[in-house]
Amino acid sequence: MGLAPLIVVLKTIALRNGNQTYNNAARFWMKIFGINFVLGVVTGIPMEFQFGTNWARFSQMTGGVIGQGLVMEGVFSFFLESAFLGLFLFGEKRLSQLAHWWSGFMVFVGSWLSGFFIIVTDAWMQHPVAFTRLPDGSYQVSSFLGLLLNPWALIQYAHNMSGAVITGSFVMAAIGAFYLLNERSQEYGRIFLRVGVIAGFIFSALQIFPTGDLHGRYMAKHQPITTAAMEGLFRTEQGAPIVLLGQPDVEHQRIDNPIAVNKVLSFLIYGTTEAQVQGLNAFPKEDWPTNIPLLFFSYHIMAGLGTIFIAVMTLGVLFLWRNRLFTTRWLLWVIMLCLPFPYIANTAGWLTAEVGRQPWLVYGLMRTTVGFSSNVSAGNGMFTLLGFMGLYALLAIFFLFLVHREIEHGPGTQPNVEAQPITLAGD
Amino acid sequence: METVWFLLVAFMLVGYVVLDGFDLGAGIAHLFVARTNEERRMVLRAIGPVWDGNEVWLLAAGGTLFYAFPLLYASSFSGFYLPLNIVLWLLIVRGIGIEFRMHVDNGVWRDFFDGLFSIGSLLLTIFFGAALGNVIRGVPLTPDHYFFEPLWTDFRPGANPGVLDWYTFLAGIVALVALTVHGANYLAAKTNGDLERRSRATARGLWPLLAVLTVVSCVATLFVRPPLTKNYTEHPIGFLIPVAIAASLLVMFLSLRSGNDRRAFLSSCGYLVGMLGGAAYALYPSLLPSSNPVFGDITIYNAAAGSYSLKYGVIWWSIGMIIAIGYFVLVYRMFRGKVTLQTGEHGY
Numbered sequence: 001m002g003l004a005p006l007i008v009v010l011k012t013i014a015l016r017n018g019n020q021t022y023n024n025a026a027r028f029w030m031k032i033f034g035i036n037f038v039l040g041v042v043t044g045i046p047m048e049f050q051f052g053t054n055w056a057r058f059s060q061m062t063g064g065v066i067g068q069g070l071v072m073e074g075v076f077s078f079f080l081e082s083a084f085l086g087l088f089l090f091g092e093k094r095l096s097q098l099a100h101w102w103s104g105f106m107v108f109v110g111s112w113l114s115g116f117f118i119i120v121t122d123a124w125m126q127h128p129v130a131f132t133r134l135p136d137g138s139y140q141v142s143s144f145l146g147l148l149l150n151p152w153a154l155i156q157y158a159h160n161m162s163g164a165v166i167t168g169s170f171v172m173a174a175i176g177a178f179y180l181l182n183e184r185s186q187e188y189g190r191i192f193l194r195v196g197v198i199a200g201f202i203f204s205a206l207q208i209f210p211t212g213d214l215h216g217r218y219m220a221k222h223q224p225i226t227t228a229a230m231e232g233l234f235r236t237e238q239g240a241p242i243v244l245l246g247q248p249d250v251e252h253q254r255i256d257n258p259i260a261v262n263k264v265l266s267f268l269i270y271g272t273t274e275a276q277v278q279g280l281n282a283f284p285k286e287d288w289p290t291n292i293p294l295l296f297f298s299y300h301i302m303a304g305l306g307t308i309f310i311a312v313m314t315l316g317v318l319f320l321w322r323n324r325l326f327t328t329r330w331l332l333w334v335i336m337l338c339l340p341f342p343y344i345a346n347t348a349g350w351l352t353a354e355v356g357r358q359p360w361l362v363y364g365l366m367r368t369t370v371g372f373s374s375n376v377s378a379g380n381g382m383f384t385l386l387g388f389m390g391l392y393a394l395l396a397i398f399f400l401f402l403v404h405r406e407i408e409h410g411p412g413t414q415p416n417v418e419a420q421p422i423t424l425a426g427d
Numbered sequence: 428m429e430t431v432w433f434l435l436v437a438f439m440l441v442g443y444v445v446l447d448g449f450d451l452g453a454g455i456a457h458l459f460v461a462r463t464n465e466e467r468r469m470v471l472r473a474i475g476p477v478w479d480g481n482e483v484w485l486l487a488a489g490g491t492l493f494y495a496f497p498l499l500y501a502s503s504f505s506g507f508y509l510p511l512n513i514v515l516w517l518l519i520v521r522g523i524g525i526e527f528r529m530h531v532d533n534g535v536w537r538d539f540f541d542g543l544f545s546i547g548s549l550l551l552t553i554f555f556g557a558a559l560g561n562v563i564r565g566v567p568l569t570p571d572h573y574f575f576e577p578l579w580t581d582f583r584p585g586a587n588p589g590v591l592d593w594y595t596f597l598a599g600i601v602a603l604v605a606l607t608v609h610g611a612n613y614l615a616a617k618t619n620g621d622l623e624r625r626s627r628a629t630a631r632g633l634w635p636l637l638a639v640l641t642v643v644s645c646v647a648t649l650f651v652r653p654p655l656t657k658n659y660t661e662h663p664i665g666f667l668i669p670v671a672i673a674a675s676l677l678v679m680f681l682s683l684r685s686g687n688d689r690r691a692f693l694s695s696c697g698y699l700v701g702m703l704g705g706a707a708y709a710l711y712p713s714l715l716p717s718s719n720p721v722f723g724d725i726t727i728y729n730a731a732a733g734s735y736s737l738k739y740g741v742i743w744w745s746i747g748m749i750i751a752i753g754y755f756v757l758v759y760r761m762f763r764g765k766v767t768l769q770t771g772e773h774g775y
Contacts, residue, residue: 034526041479042522046515048489052504053511056573059504063497064732068740071490075747078483083754086476091761132733138497140733144743373505375575384512391516398523402530 001115001161002168003033004108009195011101021412025191026104027092028411029172034089035402039395041082046388048074054381058361058371064140065131068147069121073114081110115164116157123153125362126353127222139365155218156353159211162203163349166309167342169200173316174339175407177332185410190326193335197316197325204309212306213268219356220269223363224278226356229289230299231265232258233279240265240277244304248296253280290358298351305345312338428737429727430712432495435744437707439488444555444703445609445696446481450474452610454521454548455603457541460614460625464534465768467541471525471775472766473617477758478525482518487751494740498572498730499714506566506574507558510590514554521547529775549603556602560595563706564588564651565718572725588718594651601644605702608633609695612679616688617766623688630691631683638676641702645669652716655709665708672701 007029014022048070051059059066084106092100124131130146131139141147173196179189220227228234232243234253242265246258263273270277280288289295312334319325325332357363361371453474461467493500504511524544528537566574567587580589582596591599607629614626648655659665675697682691710716715725723729731737 035530038522038526041482042519045482045486045518048486049504049511049515051493052489052500053508054505056501056505059493060498060501063493063500064736067490067494067497067500067732068736071487071494071740071744072747074483074487074490075744075751078486079480079747079751079754082480082483083751083758086480086758087761090476094761132735134733138733140736141739142735144739373501373508375573376505376508377575380508384508387512387516391519395519395523398527402527405530 001111002164002166003029003036003171004104004111004168005165006168006172006195006199007033008101008105008108009199010191011104015097015101021187022191024412025188028188028406030089030104031406032403034085035399035406037085039399043392043395053384054373054376055361055371056373056375058366061138061366061371062362064138065124065128065147066121068141068144069117069124072120073117077110077113077117081107081114084110112161115161116153119157119160120148120150120153122353123150123156126156126357127152128362128365139362152218152222155211155214159207159215159349162207162211163342163346165199165203166207167346169196169203170309170335170338170342172196173200174336177336178407179410180326181329181332181336185412188411193316193325193332194320197313197320197335200309201313201317204306204313207306208310212303217269220277223356225280225283225287226289226295227269228278228280228283229292229295230352230356231277232292232296233265233277234281235279236276236282237279238266238276239263239274240279242268243300245300248293250292287359289356291355295352295355298348298355302345302348302352305341305348309338309342309345428734428741429731431741432491432731432737433707433711433714433727435741436488436491436495437703439484439491441700441703441707443481443484443488445699446484447478448606448699449610449613449692450478450481451548451552452606452608453614454524454544454610455552455607456611456614456626456629457545457548460611460629461622464537466618466620466622467537468529468768468775469618469622469766470614471528472768473614475525475775476762480755480758482522491744495732495737496714496727496730497732499725502568502573502725503562503566503715506576507561507590508575509578510554510558510576514551514558517547517551517554521551552603552606553599556599557591557595559602559703559706560598561590562715563598563648563655563710564592564594565716565724567719568715568717568722568725570722572729594647597640597644597647601640604633604637604640605695605699608637608679609692609699612688612692612695616692619765627683627686627688627691630679634676634680634683641672641676658709658711665705668701668705668708672698672705675701 007026010022010026010029013019014026051066051070084103087095087103088100088107091103095103124147127150128139129150129152130141130143132142133139172192176189176192176194176196179185180193216227231240232246232248232255233240234255239262241260241262243255243258243260246255246260248254249256266275266277267273269275280292315331316325316335319328319331359367359369361368453470457467457470461470489500520543524540524542524547528540528544531537561576566576568574577589579591580587582591582593588595611626611630611633615623615630618626675694679691679694679698682688682694712727713724714727714730717724732740
């Protein structure tokens, strides 16, 4: 999702300037997008079915609501995405330049729509709105628009998509830095760095303000227990501090080895340093998130990495502006080595959202312990879990191998891979 | 409203089988109709731009089912837990079989992914057929409408059957032959040379078997589940469906003889629509029959979502599907005609 708009940017520049280099750059990222897309498709299909296989009671009760996001995703975005991806990947010779640009743009729209419908689904589980209960206890939508315009969904969507673009731009910039440091494909390396650093700077900033800030405040309002657990705030405090580092000790209800800044948490949530923030002790223990250390660390990893991203990308933009980015080797090294971190930050962010929602499956309405498929035995669950783990490990190996190959192969060569021997020198 | 959604779900599933059916069939036939690297690339070219879109029909069908009939979705997906998870693994294996082959110019690599593509397609088809067999035969529902089926218990369909018994296995074989013919028809219409000739020969060779299996499966169904004739005897207009199936088979036979591959492909589309339509006609208003007569079936009435969902869902769902069908028309027009192996285009 993050790469798609960046490819559109490259295609747009190519279309406006008639610049073949930008077209080649776009084609290079299309290939990487293609590999990602295949893995996205084959690992995404199981999710549509796992609601039913593993969470049958949940599906039965909430299908009238949850099903809407999922079927809208299929009908409005997967069809769009798959049709135009076919045109985009296979139709370059058959379509006009403009039509090819358009099909790339539609792939971008499709993937972003798909993200929206999934977030709508998750947001309803985080913050259920626009529903009524039927006599048999099941839920149904009471307002079609109310579900789609759930404020939680809009905030979460902005935050999530911005995170996706950060990943895309860090990957693009990192590959650019790799080419420059390696003194090969340098023309492309500079393009990748320029696009990656500018997009990365904009979206790293948006990630923290306003999207992260809004998300945090909205969460503090609607899931105060989660906020307390994320921040490691065991006791209600006036002028609550923010814990930057530390290890939560749930048994003794304290943070070990804390590095904290006083009053910042109150300020971040309520805009004043004296406000009272509710700690975990304000709530009954059975409503506490089930795994507080995991939640605490996920959140801190996400927020910490987000801060690092903005620092790195600010430096990148400054050096780009002073025309020194492409020759400053230490900064290129830093950008290159940042490649895995956005993946980690996004995963940690999702862990924060989902572990933070526990012990609820639908917040305040349905506990996780009542939602699973009680007719499936644990042995069957284990069997399929192991199967998926093995298969996904294999997919990960193929993914790394194939993407590595494309990077080694480099941009700007003929698109027909089959005719090309493996080369190490791109220029 | 429930009936409307029954038709919509049936439409999605039929759409899936007809569309993804030909690329599954192409996968089954892949190893023996396409022998050289060029021929195999041609097979992948023929389905490459469309297979992913075809598979979306399965996803959208699953989503539609979830939305309109949550109980059916929950009960059947958890009850068929093992076979469904195996289907998901096969979908993964088959997907990478198609898409990763082209990336490395090495015979061993290509053979490996050709094998994944073909074996994945073959097993998927058998599982899909067996799934339909299970739905027709019925499953051991408990009073709360749930069940759990092991993969195989014994081979006789009874009150407590497994996923695979002789009847569902037969359904799997019917699906295998039907989709192989369907895929071979598609390949014959889309390709040239030896590949075209072998594909046509495959369809011709399997036609008699398909005709026999069609009759056998109908008789077996009457034997396993006699009540299924109820809708037909009460509303005899339904007997037009078997007539249409027979007509499709006949047109296919004549087209294969005269070498009109396009018409042969269209008639295998008609055949699949007829077979699935016939099953849906027999089942209605049941969605998942109970093999144990004491407990009731899952029907469109006890499985449907609330009325607001169903009423408003029809509106946006129809708009979305009309647009989606528009994309399909566009893509299929774009890639109409025989495929070629021009260089300079993307992959395969």
